[in-house]
Amino acid sequence: MAETNKIRVGFIGCGGNARGHGRQIAAQPDAEIVALVDVNEKAIEAFRDATALSKDVPTFTDHREMLKVVKPDAVEISTPHTLHFEQIMDSLDAGCHVLTEKPMVCTVEHAEKVIAKAEETGKHLMIGYQRHFQPAYMYCREVVQDGELGKALFISAWQCQNWYRGQQGRWRLDPALSGGGQLNDSGSHLLDILLWILEASPREVSALMDYLDTQVDILTAMSIRFDTNALCNISVVGHAAGQMRESFTIWLEKGTLFVYDGKIYREEQGVERFEVSNEQLPQGGNKDRAFLDLILGKAENRVDALNGLRVIQLTEAAWESAETGRLVKVE
Numbered sequence: 210m211a212e213t214n215k216i217r218v219g220f221i222g223c224g225g226n227a228r229g230h231g232r233q234i235a236a237q238p239d240a241e242i243v244a245l246v247d248v249n250e251k252a253i254e255a256f257r258d259a260t261a262l263s264k265d266v267p268t269f270t271d272h273r274e275m276l277k278v279v280k281p282d283a284v285e286i287s288t289p290h291t292l293h294f295e296q297i298m299d300s301l302d303a304g305c306h307v308l309t310e311k312p313m314v315c316t317v318e319h320a321e322k323v324i325a326k327a328e329e330t331g332k333h334l335m336i337g338y339q340r341h342f343q344p345a346y347m348y349c350r351e352v353v354q355d356g357e358l359g360k361a362l363f364i365s366a367w368q369c370q371n372w373y374r375g376q377q378g379r380w381r382l383d384p385a386l387s388g389g390g391q392l393n394d395s396g397s398h399l400l401d402i403l404l405w406i407l408e409a410s411p412r413e414v415s416a417l418m419d420y421l422d423t424q425v426d427i428l429t430a431m432s433i434r435f436d437t438n439a440l441c442n443i444s445v446v447g448h449a450a451g452q453m454r455e456s457f458t459i460w461l462e463k464g465t466l467f468v469y470d471g472k473i474y475r476e477e478q479g480v481e482r483f484e485v486s487n488e489q490l491p492q493g494g495n496k497d498r499a500f501l502d503l504i505l506g507k508a509e510n511r512v513d514a515l516n517g518l519r520v521i522q523l524t525e526a527a528w529e530s531a532e533t534g535r536l537v538k539v540e
């Protein structure tokens with residue numbers, strides 16, 4: 210931290226998602242944005258407008274140059290997926306704490322390397338899976354982990370988004386930049402919450418995928434068996450008209466939890482289904498604030514790099530199954 214005592218944050222990637230992060234960081238009294246990196250000048254201008262950022266904050270097209278010149282305390286990375294690996298490694302090497310957007314990286318090999326690098330440098334590495342701060346999913350995790358409704362038996366989750374249409378001509382349909390399709394993009398949130406809520410290890414995965422007329426997966430139908438014997442179906446529908454929607458249902462021995470559009474319903478034997486009220490839900494939060502609190506030693510890392518590793522392990526297993534037509538054992 211510099212003389213101001215504020216956490217000095219550099220942004221690597223200033224596109225659509227980064228602007229949301231930027232507004233959050235700009236609103237925190239104990240942080241300041243000290244550098245912007247993007248290869249697109251228009252993205253930098255839009256970021257400045259969105260965050261009312263001073264013209265004095267320097268901009269760069271190369272993250273390494275920014276790390277060398279500005280020496281921020283922390284960086285937030287919101288760039289095309291295959292760029293994350295190098296940007297995380299360089300930022301950790303430069304002594305920065307890192308909040309990277311999902312997916313953490315696009316291969317298991319890279320995930321293991323960034324985990325080793327974070328350990329070696331002693332810097333925090335957090336992943337941008339915001340569902341860890343959303344009350345409905347936090348509630349599911351608490352109920353499952355407390356064993357309040359018994360053992361989890363079956364999970365069914367789906368997500369749909371107008372992704373195929375929206376991404377035409379953009380980097381997400383180019384595997385060299387996206388590292389994969391919708392399963393690796395918004396779909397990675399579904400895999401993440403599944404793994405985070407259950408805290409169980411997938412043992413077997415089978416998947417069918419359709420790439421439509423693109424080079425990346427658009428539609429995925431995936432089944433998983435966990436080491437606890439829980440079974441799961443995941444549907445990722447990347448070609449859906451209308452709004453992005455998400456549904457997550459978990460059947461436990463003594464009851465069922467249904468999450469839909471951010472609301473959560475609960476049903477038990479002899480108790481009619483009811484919506485869990487806000488008062489019964491844990492308090493939510495914000496990932497940028499959580500990142501700052503982590504750096505300040507006020508909070509634990511609620512989305513650490515192991516979450517990123519588990520997601521890419523499962524994603525790779527699904528890709529392998531879809532490609533080979535076989536059930537894949539996950540080590």
Ligand SMILES: NC(=O)c1ccc[n+]([C@@H]2O[C@H](COP(=O)([O-])OP(=O)(O)OC[C@H]3O[C@@H](n4cnc5c(N)ncnc54)[C@H](O)[C@@H]3O)[C@@H](O)[C@H]2O)c1
Nearest residue numbers: 222223224225226227246247248249252287288289310311
């Ligand atoms: N957590 C969420 O819900 C959520 C939502 C949207 C996006 N994201 C994630 O945020 C990241 C960015 O997605 P987006 O929607 O903002 O995309 P975007 O295309 O709007 O922004 C990406 C930015 O990265 C810039 N860029 C490209 N190469 C670069 C480089 N070498 N160095 C620096 N900048 C570079 C681009 O010019 C662009 O401005 C992705 O990882 C995505 O998955 C997360």
